[in-house]
Each structure stands twice: as C-alpha cells, then as structure tokens.
Amino acid sequence: MKSLEVNLGDHSYPIYIEKDGNSLSSFLCPHIKGQRVVVISNTTVLPIFKSQIALALTDFDVSYYEMADGEANKTLETYHDIMTFLLEQGAARDVTLIALGGGVVGDICGFVAATFMRGVNFIQVPTTLLSQVDSSVGGKTAVNHPLGKNMIGAFYQPQAVFISMNSLKTLPKREFAAGMAEVIKYGILADRDLFEYLENNIAAIQQMDDDVMAYIIHRCCEIKAEIVAEDEKEQGRRALLNLGHTFGHAIEAEQGYGNWLHGEAVAAGMVQACQLARLRGWINESDVSRVITLLNAFDLPTSGPDSMSCDDYIKHMKKDKKVKASTIRFILPKQLGQAILVSDVTESELQTIL
Known part of the structure; x- marks a missing residue:
C-alpha cells in the first residue's frame, strides 16, 4: 500500500x-x-x-x-x-x-x-x-x-x-494506452526523470509490472497533488496540467465525443504542442522525436485527423476554458520536464504546425 x-x-x-x-x-x-x-x-x-x-x-x-x-x-x-x-x-x-x-x-x-x-x-x-x-x-x-x-x-x-x-x-489495450498518454504528459510538463524512466521501462509498462506501475501511478498523483495544492481552481500553475489538451479537446469535439479516446486526442495534442515549441526554438527536433517514439510505443496517435483543417481547430479552441480576453492560451514545453503557459501564439504558427 x-x-x-x-x-x-x-x-x-x-x-x-x-x-x-x-x-x-x-x-x-x-x-x-x-x-x-x-x-x-x-x-x-x-x-x-x-x-x-x-x-x-x-x-x-x-x-x-x-x-x-x-x-x-x-x-x-x-x-x-x-x-x-x-x-x-x-x-x-x-x-x-x-x-x-x-x-x-x-x-x-x-x-x-x-x-x-x-x-x-x-x-x-x-x-x-x-x-x-x-x-x-x-x-x-x-x-x-x-x-x-x-x-x-x-x-x-x-x-x-x-x-x-x-x-x-x-482494461482493453486501447484504454490502457490512453492512460499512458496522461502519464507521458506528466514527464513532459514537470519531471524529466519520469520521462526518461518511461523511456527505459517500456517493456515492463507494457507487461504492467507491479513495481513499475506503482511507481508511475504514485509519481503522477504526487505531481498532480502538489500542483492542485498550490492552485486548486486553476488560476495559475494548474493550467500546465492541460498540456496537449487545447489541441486534444478540439479533436474530440470535432470528431464527436468518444470516437477518439481522451488520451488519444491528448497524445496527438502533445505532439502538436511540442512542434509549436520546436518552431519557437525552445526544444529541438530530437526532443520531439523522443516524445513521438514514446507515444508510438503504446500505439498512440501522434498527429490529428487528416480531415481537420486549421480553422476546425481554431473554432473549438476559441471555446477552450483557458481563453482569456478572446486570446487562446497554450501550454508548451520549454524543455522536456518543464512547461509554460503562453498567450501569443499566432495563426501563422498554427497553420505551420497543423
């Protein structure tokens, strides 16, 4: 226990x-x-x-x-x-x-x-x-x-x-994988050591090794508990837990709730957030590749639906709960293990990465 x-x-x-x-x-x-x-x-x-x-x-x-x-x-x-x-x-x-x-x-x-x-x-x-x-x-x-x-x-x-x-x-394999998207999210936004632990223990995770899963679940809950204790009602730092969600929620809404599992949409959204961060020079192509490789290990999607245009994303993003003063705000990795909230993403940048 x-x-x-x-x-x-x-x-x-x-x-x-x-x-x-x-x-x-x-x-x-x-x-x-x-x-x-x-x-x-x-x-x-x-x-x-x-x-x-x-x-x-x-x-x-x-x-x-x-x-x-x-x-x-x-x-x-x-x-x-x-x-x-x-x-x-x-x-x-x-x-x-x-x-x-x-x-x-x-x-x-x-x-x-x-x-x-x-x-x-x-x-x-x-x-x-x-x-x-x-x-x-x-x-x-x-x-x-x-x-x-x-x-x-x-x-x-x-x-x-x-x-x-x-x-x-x-759990069906697809449901377990969807949960791993949220686990990977914690490594990207708050704990580089956790991200590397996931990279080094893929086989054990796939086999649901008790000790490995206990560590992962405890560490994710620990990170979330710390952030929630600091910012219960998402007035500041708690927004970082939404890494990948601005893109992901748009995918879910456009595709119809349930057609993409939440974790699947978040997985694609995290890659999009990483690509946006790479475009800004905050992380490099190798970092993006590491994220994609880890998501691929659990058969998670690493891009949004081909049918979705940039306009499709934006119309849903404008209804996102993080919008303030009509400005869409995004959570982007500054480096693996650290994320920040930004509000100056341009439509040109979105067009480039989408």
Missing part, C-alpha cells in the same frame, strides 16, 4: 494506491458519512467489480446506478437521470456517492455530488489508468456540451481516492 495526501486545508484528502484492492473496505469505510451509499458506475465496469465493492460495503445501505459506457454519455441528460435516481431512492444530504469507473464516471459522479442537495460526500474509486493518474485527483467535475468539452461543471473535491492497480488488468 502506498498513500499520499492532497493538501487543501480543511478539505484535504488521501490517495491510497494498492496492488489488489483487498484493503478496499478498511480504507473506504472511514470516509463514508452516514449509512446510505450510492455507487455510480457503468455497464462495463459494474459487472466486473460489483461483488468486490458490495463485500466492502456490507455494513451500509447500498444501491447502484449503472450508466451507459463512453464519453458520448457524459451529458446533462445522464446527469439528470442520476439526479432523478437519487431522488426516487430517497437519498438525502447524508448520502455518500462512490464513483466506480474511469474518467467519465468520476467526472459526472463528482458533478452530481457537487450539486445534489447543494453538495454531498463522494469517494473516487478509479478503475482506468487515465483516471488513476489524472482525472480522479484534483476535484475537477463536469459534463460535456456539444459546443465544448467539460464546459458544465464545478471544482469539488472527493473525501478520498482509492486506487487498485489490479483493475488495470481488466
């Missing part, structure tokens, strides 16, 4: 990382308030983990909401359906919601928790690599809108995050 803390004053919380999930009850139950628990999951995840979660919650009054799987279901309609379920079940302010699933489940469950009865207790139990290293930590909750990704949501922190590495073995 590894653990660390997200230090946010009176709403700080722990992250537990365990190999097999056998301690789920011991670490989950102390963070439940009251007797009523509602587990929010989806049609893919719940059948796999329901018996394990039920065993951990034998002392509580538990009900389950099973949403459809996939990014296309991260909508206000699903949010409304979950709210209706909670009201029909007679849930009150002492209910605890448990998000059991990947980033879509975690995001929508968190948003429900933030707004049901003006805020109720919730716990993250992420089951995908992407959600374990990124979306379950930091309190960003949201649903998508046809005009933009994660445009409707709230900053709302969980009571705890419980990560069982054993769940990674249930």
Whole structure:
C-alpha cells in the first residue's frame, strides 16, 4: 500500500494506491458519512467489480446506478437521470456517492455530488489508468456540451481516492494506452526523470509490472497533488496540467465525443504542442522525436485527423476554458520536464504546425 495526501486545508484528502484492492473496505469505510451509499458506475465496469465493492460495503445501505459506457454519455441528460435516481431512492444530504469507473464516471459522479442537495460526500474509486493518474485527483467535475468539452461543471473535491492497480488488468489495450498518454504528459510538463524512466521501462509498462506501475501511478498523483495544492481552481500553475489538451479537446469535439479516446486526442495534442515549441526554438527536433517514439510505443496517435483543417481547430479552441480576453492560451514545453503557459501564439504558427 502506498498513500499520499492532497493538501487543501480543511478539505484535504488521501490517495491510497494498492496492488489488489483487498484493503478496499478498511480504507473506504472511514470516509463514508452516514449509512446510505450510492455507487455510480457503468455497464462495463459494474459487472466486473460489483461483488468486490458490495463485500466492502456490507455494513451500509447500498444501491447502484449503472450508466451507459463512453464519453458520448457524459451529458446533462445522464446527469439528470442520476439526479432523478437519487431522488426516487430517497437519498438525502447524508448520502455518500462512490464513483466506480474511469474518467467519465468520476467526472459526472463528482458533478452530481457537487450539486445534489447543494453538495454531498463522494469517494473516487478509479478503475482506468487515465483516471488513476489524472482525472480522479484534483476535484475537477463536469459534463460535456456539444459546443465544448467539460464546459458544465464545478471544482469539488472527493473525501478520498482509492486506487487498485489490479483493475488495470481488466482494461482493453486501447484504454490502457490512453492512460499512458496522461502519464507521458506528466514527464513532459514537470519531471524529466519520469520521462526518461518511461523511456527505459517500456517493456515492463507494457507487461504492467507491479513495481513499475506503482511507481508511475504514485509519481503522477504526487505531481498532480502538489500542483492542485498550490492552485486548486486553476488560476495559475494548474493550467500546465492541460498540456496537449487545447489541441486534444478540439479533436474530440470535432470528431464527436468518444470516437477518439481522451488520451488519444491528448497524445496527438502533445505532439502538436511540442512542434509549436520546436518552431519557437525552445526544444529541438530530437526532443520531439523522443516524445513521438514514446507515444508510438503504446500505439498512440501522434498527429490529428487528416480531415481537420486549421480553422476546425481554431473554432473549438476559441471555446477552450483557458481563453482569456478572446486570446487562446497554450501550454508548451520549454524543455522536456518543464512547461509554460503562453498567450501569443499566432495563426501563422498554427497553420505551420497543423
């Protein structure tokens, strides 16, 4: 068992990382308030983990909401359906919601928790690599809108995050690879040593070696916890965690949510961000090649869809949450292991790299 803390004053919380999930009850139950628990999951995840979660919650009054799987279901309609379920079940302010699933489940469950009865207790139990290293930590909750990704949501922190590495073995190869895009992101934006560790341990990662995966997950959570503690509501440094996302969100929106997995779009977006940084002379061609080689090792895309024009990107980028005073802002690597926020990217530069 590894653990660390997200230090946010009176709403700080722990992250537990365990190999097999056998301690789920011991670490989950102390963070439940009251007797009523509602587990929010989806049609893919719940059948796999329901018996394990039920065993951990034998002392509580538990009900389950099973949403459809996939990014296309991260909508206000699903949010409304979950709210209706909670009201029909007679849930009150002492209910605890448990998000059991990947980033879509975690995001929508968190948003429900933030707004049901003006805020109720919730716990993250992420089951995908992407959600374990990124979306379950930091309190960003949201649903998508046809005009933009994660445009409707709230900053709302969980009571705890419980990560069982054993769940990674249930993932399709494509889902695991999508999570690796976010792992690689942390190396590029904040930790050159992590980036080099990934380069040197590709085979072990592909085989999901326990020690290697434990180190990777812990280190990514550690980086995110530090940044969130400094800038909870993304007024400054936390924006760096969006490396590749300005391009990536544009790809997701243009292609239709779910056609590209989030991590796949971020992978292509990171290469585009690196190419923009190379154009400015901040990193060299060798650095870009290293990023592409590492992404290729996990069969991740390293360019956007051929069908997308520069105008297609820009129309979505103008709706990005980082836009200020009508200016699109980008996260670009200054060097491998360090990224900065810039607001002076020209359309000519975008045309060149896209």
